[in-house]
Every structure is written in structure tokens, then in C-alpha cells.
Amino acid sequence: MTTSRRRSGAGALGPLHPDAGPERRELALALRELFQRLEMPLRTYANKEARAASSVSRTLSGERPAQEDFVKNLLHDAGEPPRPPLSEEETARVWALFRKDEESRLDPASRIRLLERSRRELEERLRELEDSRAFADTDGTAAELDSLRHRLHQREQELAQVEQERDQLARRIGKLLAEAGLRDGRRPVVIRSSFARWYAPEARPDRGRYWPAYVDVLRRRGWADPRVADLDEATDQVVEKLADPSAAEAYQAKGLVITPVGSGASAHITGTVAKAVDAGYRLVIVLTGPSNTLRYQRQRTLDRDLVGRENILRGADESEDSEYGDDPDWFKADGFLRHGRRPASEGSFDIARLTTRDNDYAGLRQSLAALQFEKRMPQLPLNDPENLHATAVRLMVVKKNKTILSKLVKDLQSIQTPLAEIPTLIIDDGTEWDPGVVNTHRKATGTGKAGLTSVQTAMAELLGLLPRAQYVAYATSPFVGTLMDPAASEDLFPRDFIVSLPRPAGYVGVEDFHDIDSDVPEERRTFANSPEKAHVRNLVLRDKDDDQGERQAMDMFVLTGAVKLYRAARGGGEARTDYRHHTMIVNSSDRVIRKREQAARLRRLWYEGSYDRADGLGRLRELYERDVEPVSCERADGLPVPESFDELVPYVVAAWSRIDSDGNAVVIESGSTHDERGGYELDFTRRHIWKILVCGSRLSGGGTVEGLTVIYQGPHTDSAVVLAGMGRWAGFRIGYRDLMRLYFARVPNDADGGLFHAFAAIFRDQLSFQEDLARYAVEVDGRPQLTPAQVPPLLAQHLGAVDPEQRRNALFNAELVEIRSPGRWIEPLAHPVDAAAKARNVQQWRPLLDVLAEPRVLSGRSTSLRARTGLVPHARLMHVFSELEGTGPQLRPHLRYLEQLGREPGGQWLLVVPQPDGDGPTASVLGFESLPLFRRARRADRGDSFGRITKPSHESAVEAAVGRADGALSLLGAVLLYPIHEGEDGSVDEGEADPSQIVLGVGIYTPEKEEGPLLRFVSVRSP
Secondary structure, eight states: OOOOOOOOOSSSOOOOOTTOOHHHHHHHHHHHHHHHHHOOOHHHHHHHTTOOHHHHHHHHHTSSOOOHHHHHHHHHHHTSTTSOOOOHHHHHHHHHHHHHHHHHTSOHHHHHHHHHHHHHHHHHHHHHHHHHHHHHHHOOOGGGHHHHHHHHHHHHHHHHHHHHHHHHHHHHHHHHHHHTTTTSSOOOEEEEOOOOOOOOGGGOGGGOOHHHHHHHHHHHTTOOHHHHHHHHHHHHHHHTTSOOTTOSSOOOOEEEEEOOTTSOHHHHHHHHHHHHHHHTOOEEEEEEOSSHHHHHHHHHHHIIIIIOHHHHHTTOOTTSOOTTTTOGGGTSTTSSOOOSSOGGGGTSOOEEESSOSSOOOOOOTTOGGGGOOOOSSTTSOTTSHHHHTTSOEEEEEEESOHHHHHHHHHHHHHOSSOGGGOOEEEEEOOOOOOGGGOOTTOOOOOSGGGGOOHHHHHHHHHHHHOTTEEEEEEESSSOSHHHHSGGGGGGGOOOSEEEEOOOOTTEEOGGGSSOTTOOSOGGGOOTTTOHHHHHEEEEEOSSTTOOHHHHHHHHHHHHHHHHHHHHHHHOOTTOOSOOOEEEEEEEOOSSHHHHHHHHHHHHHHHHTOOTTSHHHHHHHHHHIIIIIHHHHHHHOTTOOOOSSHHHHHHHHHHHHHHHTTTSOOEEEBOOSSSOOTTOBOOOTTTSOEEEEEEEOSOOTTOSOOTTEEEEEEOTTSOHHHHHHHGGGGOEEOTTTGGGOEEEEEEOTTOGGGGHHHHHHHHHHHHHHHHHHHHHHTSOBTTBOSOOGGGHHHHHHHHTTOOOHHHHHSSSOOEEEEEEOOTTSOBOOOBOOOSHHHHHHHHHHHGGGGGGOOSOEEEEOSSOEEEEEEEEEEHHHHHHHHHHOSSOHHHHHHHHHHHHHTTOSTTOEEEEEEEOOSSSOOEEEETTEEEEEOBOOOBOSSOTTBBSOOSOHHHHHHHHHHHHHSOGGGOEEEEEEEEEEEOSOTTOSBTTBOOGGGEEEEEEEEOOOOOOSOSEEEEEOOOO
16 A cells, blocks of 8 residues: 655645545545535645644545544535535435445444444434424414425435335344354354253252352443343353253263453353352362463452452451452452352352462362361262252362372362262363464374373373363364364363354454455555555564564554553543553563563663654654554544644653653563563553563463554564464454554565464464354254264364374274365365376376366456366266375365265366466466466465465355356356466476476365255274
8 A cells, every 4th residue: 555645735636545445536536526615725724624734635635534523524614605505415425425435444343333323323313204294294284284295295205215224224234244243243153962951040040149240240340231141142051061060970071162362261261150150069170371370360350250259258357458459459349249248148158269369279288178068968968959059169270280280189089078979160271272283294192191291180180089070171272182182182072062152242363464365456455455454564674683673563562552542532432541551572482591682682672762852753753654544544443543643742752651661661571380580470450561571482371461562573583482472462452453563574585484374374274164163063953963072083184184093093983074065165275295296186187178268257246257167077077086196184075075966967067267367377288278377375384285275256256157057057066276386486498387396276166055964974993
């Protein structure tokens, strides 16, 4: 996008901006017509409106989106005497163009909010018109009757028009909600085994204590009813699949909950525990990651939102010192939960904490009584309802540490209460996403306990002690060890259920910062239509000692902090009254010495920044006008944006002062189990954090960094830290989503330059797999298509990793043999690297190329594709697919389905070879002339796989062509074929391409149809 500024400042308007889209150009033309009615110099009008002349000029040229108050004032001024008044039609047309432009640059969720606002305005207008019609129908004299009838007719016409507009809006909102369904507001996806239904809290409302109290807490904090209802449903999906705590026969249910990274799993964990204790679970063990901060944060959250002040104080005087006396939320009305009295004194049950905010489980020694469960009826087991609902819950939050878990196991073995009677819930909140787990060539680490780590062994021992223990793990990805390598974690495998939670409203994920599957050609991407162009900065440095990337990222951090303070002062939109946290992460290394060297470089740059002097402010001005302002104008979604840098200057100095308030703007985040000497531990609950954080692959505070706005990764960043760090931007970024930036700096010929796209490919794998889970979660004839035991082979097939050794593992006891994919594209991404294998694959395809005709245009819904096409008999195409090398297990289960489509004779496939835009390269391949050549990159993390081969716009055009095909053709589907050239530039010798440098990538499509179950498995006999 061109970001040069035209600062004419006076009468004549410059040309329309070349990058303005069609909606923006149309609006700009209408606004220019209004402005010309004023017959006033531009600078004079800008001064009258208290705006910068450059801002008005850019608005009228279409470079900057028009603000609503600007349009309103211009409409008013253009119709003021001595100028003729504007008609209602002229005014309505301008507002319609404004809404159209506003809507064109919003994502589906924001468009829904905009349309909902428009619908509310129309409904208000509708009420006014109905009142007006009633007045016209009842008021007046006989002499006015004709006039009133005319007015009534006009009102009824207006009313019909407004009702029509309202209905159209409702349909558009419904369509947008459907488009956003995979991203916002969809229901949890549940893969389950059969289970006994027992959970019915509505049948015993007298036993509901902690869940209703938690709901009250959430509502006091501003949760809307729909959001509470979503959490209610999502937690029900877990609790109902646990075993009945009062059942005579003990059963251990084990499950996995997959949550979007940084999406706030805390609410789901707290809600699940609240419902579980209300239902009768009496020992709750929450396992966290290995750092003290993670344990502290989970303990505090449960104490604040579930346990409550009365259970924490346990009768102690309010004036006595409390462990939370230094916590602001302890004293707030919407902070720590208040029961009013100890729940047990009101006929309910207390929660007794065996760990506190500052103290992990340390062994009870002489106080084993704390683990002894009281019984109202001693002759009955603890799990009998007569005892269960009168017994206090024991709650502990414990780090996943072998020594600590061993102490807990020892104490449990020493208590008098029979362990087989204790309904226990174990929440594993320490299952971290690790890019390294997506290694499709790794071997199983072992079977049973022999393959477990020492911590997993201790967890398995804990489960073995407690027959009524339910195990629920939380993870941010399906690519976790229990699914990728089930034989190594038999005791922890989620055999009963897998619940994938939806992306919540207001959440910012990886797809919001990367052009994953974008249909917009690269040369037409702008700040408005490209998340990657708006938020990602790919820099090429001179060498590893060039610090300009770090300088620019640091300047952006100061600038975005200033904009936050500006918004806090101005209010409006979603802006908070106070931005408690503003952080920048510099991903470095896991080696302490490397982190210290990085911090020293950044401190030098900070002290040389001159953020309160002319040279520093001049540098920030240039960056603001080149980057911050144009992006925020497109993506601020109603939040205040300064008219000019001059308006922002006071906040720049304030942001600089706040970041450096303690003289230490740059800190090293500890990131370890024990505080690193000199490390800075993240505690977002007790202090405001405005800092630049130097980090490794792990954070002491887990995966979410509050206030995170800028991430920098450069040539001094270790590759492992790059992949771990790029997921950290996910979370709720309310009030500053448009300000977020990822800087990816590298030196020329840096091998790690593709890691950003490698991360996107891993995320795309995850997103695609979770979409598949949603499809297969739909039951057919009342039976599940997919059970948890069948997920590992499905996941392995998805990643192209079904090794014979993996199939022989005891838990890998199902093989995926068929996938039916009607209406969905099949895109094998794994292709051979070996030159000879590539040449043999080209040989297989070569005879089919002879059916291709001259190029023609295939038209889709909103795109078109110029391509060479031809018809291929079903048997010939299936023979080619069956002979291809290197596509591995990704294609094999689909092939079973595709082969069956040719049961009737005469079936054909449409073969489509896209033609590159413009004068793209072509070559002769094995005698076939003018075959177009494409470039596609292989993934850095999996060298045999591509990130993406087909293009969404091509897919759309082919789908439309198949849908319009003559029934007499017996068309079964279509194949998109991409000849990918992997040789060096210039390696095509006199127009002839070497087959060993060609990969023929494919996308396969079959029309949608009802065909029963989409998956078929066969059992694999264990050794």
C-alpha cells in the first residue's frame, strides 16, 4: 500500500488514492461533491472542523476512511444556507455509501455488530413511523381528511420500506453468523464414547451452591447472558461425561478439553470444578505447569471465583492479616466471591484448601486429619449421598513436580478414609502445546508406564490409588503427547471424551494476523483486506549486528503505548478507562547468557531512543504516519484514532515515562520453575506491567501475556523459541487489536526465514483437523462416527504419519481405511523429495495431459479462473492415484472412497490445469508443450510437505463448473493439477523442464451428497 502523504492543504483536491477500494472510491466521490458545494479552501474547512488539513485531504482522496462525525458535519454544512438544502435521497445515499465502506473493511464479527446497530436504528425508526401513522389515522378534522390520507399512505410506504430493510439486515446478519460459525459463537465439538447419563442438576436445585455463585460473579463482572449460557453448555459437556460420584461401582473417566491458546481456559476450569463439587466430588486436585507463577495464578483464580472469602478466612477476623491483603480484588465488590456466611452454616458444604496462594502442597506430616473425610453416617461409604453432600470438599492446586506428587501419594496412602470411596476430580492444567510434538517421523516412545516421564509416572500412580478419580486434561492443541503417541501415555489417554471448545467472541487468534487461505491476490492486499499486511513486519537486516529491526519494534512499542493512553483519555468504543498492561516480547533464547546479551542490546537502544527530544519524536512521527495511522484508520473498529501525530505527542512522553518508571524498561522474564537470578516474574494480578520482556521458549506465567502489543524475533532468536513464541499473540486484545505488530527480522539467505510460514502451516493443520472433528462429531443413525480411541489414527493420517510401528502399539488399535469427503477438497500435501520418485510421478500423469484443450475461463461465485481442461475416464485417473509415490497415508483412505464413485460405467473427471496470471512461465515436459509452472514452498518443519497447493479462488471456480456440468457427462468430480517447479530459477533448458524437478500437486473435489458415515475404521490386532 502506498503510504506517501499529499499535504496540499488548500483549495484544489488531489486525485483519488490509487489503493482505495471500490467502496471507498464511491464514498470519496460523494464526499468530494459535498465539499465542492462549500466553495471553501480545504485548509479553512479543516480549521473550522478542528482537524488537520492532511487528515481532511486524505479522507476526501479515499486514502483514509471517513469518520462518522466528519460525514455528519459535512452533510450539515453542505445543506446550510445560502446553499440549497440536500434532499432526503441525497443524504440517504451518502449514509448508505458510508455504511457500505465501513462494512467492507470489517471482519465478520465486527460486521455483525455494525449491522445489529443498523437494525436497532431501523427498529427505532419503525416505532416512530408506527406512532406517526397512528397520529395520522386519528387526529384531524374533516377538512384535513384528504391531507391525512395522503400522509397516512406515505407513512405506510415508508413503513413497508423500513420493514423490508430490517428483514434484509436480519438475513445478512444470519448469513454472516453462519460465515463466522467456525470462528465465533459455535458450540463445543464433542467426540465421546458411550456413557451413562446421570448429571441432572435441575432435578436437585438444592444441591447447587458453587455454580450459581460463580454465575453471579461473572454477571457482576459484565458477562452477558449469552456468554454465561455458552459457558454453562461447555462445562455441562465435560461434567456429564464424568462418572456418577455416588454410583455403587467405581469408574475412572478420562477426557481432554482443547481450548484456543490464550482464550481463557480459567473460566471453563472454574465452572467445571464448581459443577463437579455441587454434584458430589469431594477431592479436587488441580495440576499446573512447573512454575510457581502458574500455580499461584490458578490458586488465586479458584480462591477468588470459587472458594470465596468465607472459606479462605474460615472464621478468622476480617482485621487479621490475610494472604490476599495485598491483592486489590480482595476488597472489591466484584472481586473475591462473598458467600455471606460459611456455606456449611447454611446447610451446604465448605471448601477446605490444602494449598494456599503462596504454598504448594508440602506433605501434611502430623496434620493428616486435613485429608480425613468426615461422615454423617459412619456405617455408609463416603460416596453414599447421605454422606457425600454433607462433607467438605478438599481442594489443592499442585505443580506437576515428581517430588510434590510423591508426597501427595504418600499422604493419601496414610489416611483412614478408604480411597475407593473418595470421588475425585483431577484437572491437568499443565498440558502445554509444543510445536516439536508435530514430528510425523518420530517413533513411539514405548508402551505403558515404560514410556512415561517421571511426572507422568507419578500421575499414573495417583490415578491408580483413587478408583473414583476422574482425569480431565486441558490443552491448546490436539497435537499433544496423549494423542500423538498414545502408547506412551496409556494411563492418561482420553478414552471417554474429547471436547474442543469454540473460539470465543472477542478472541484474537493466529488467523487474525496471517493471510491463511486468503482469496485476495498478493498484489491487491492492503491494510484493510490483509491481516498479515496490517500486523506483520518482515524486515531484512544488513547482518546480525544491524539493530534497526529492534529499534523499529521498540519505537512501535512506545507509539502503541501512547495510542493506548490517548484512547484511555478519550474513551469511546471498546477502550478501557485504564490500560493496566502494555508489553513487548523479544524472543531470544533459553540460554541465560544469550538472554542477558539481548537485554543489554535493548537497554542501549532504549537509552539512545531520545523519546522526549526532537530527533526521537521525528522518528516516531514518520513511523506513525507510515504505519500506525493508516492501519488504525482501517482496523480501529470505532476506537479513537489521533487526527495527527501532533495530537499524540503528549501521550508519547507519558508512555515513555510509564515504561521507564522504575528505571528498568527492559527486563528478562524468568520463564523457569525456580526464579532465575535477576529474572522478572510476570504477575499481572498485583501490578501494572509496562515492560519490554526478553523471553525464551517458556514463560513463568504460561502462554498468555497481558497487554501484549509488539513481538520481535530476529537473527539472535533461536529457532525453537521462534515457533514457541509466535502463538503468544493470541488472547483477548480489547481496545488495541489494531495496534498489534509482529516483527520478523532476518539477514539475507537466513535459513529460518520460512519459520513464520511454518508456524502458520502448523496452525492450519490444527484448524483443519478441528474442522474435521466437527464434521465427524455428527452422529449418524444415533451412533458416533468417531470415538476417542479412533482419534489418534485420524490425527496421524491428517499429518501423514502412520508408521507400521505406531499401528502395532497397544492403544493404536484402529486403522483408518476410508474417508468420505463429498463437498470438501482433498489436498495431499506430502510429495516425494527424491528426484527419481518425482520423475516417476510425472511419468504417471503424462498420458492424462493429452486430454487438455485450449485455455478457457471458469467462472465462480465471485472469481474466475483461466485454465486448460479436459475429461478423464474414472479408471484411468484412479490408476494414476494408486501408482503415485510419496503421497503416503494422506491420500490412501480417500482413495478407497474415490474408487467406489465409479461403480456405474461411464464416469468421468474434469481435469483442470490453471494458467498463471499474465505471462507466467511455461515449459515442455516429456513432450507436452506449454505446461504452466508454479512455485510452492515446502514446509520448514516437514520437508516432504507443502504448506498449501491449491488456491481458494481456483477451488470456487471449479466447484461452480462441476455444479453447472451437463448430467449426460456423468461427471464424478474434478481434479486441480499444479505443475510445481522445484529447480533453480533459469534451470529450464530451452523451454524443456526436467521431470525430476517437477511435482504435480493436486486438489480433488467431489460434489456434496448424503452418503452416511464419513469414516470407516478396522481393528488392528495388538501384538
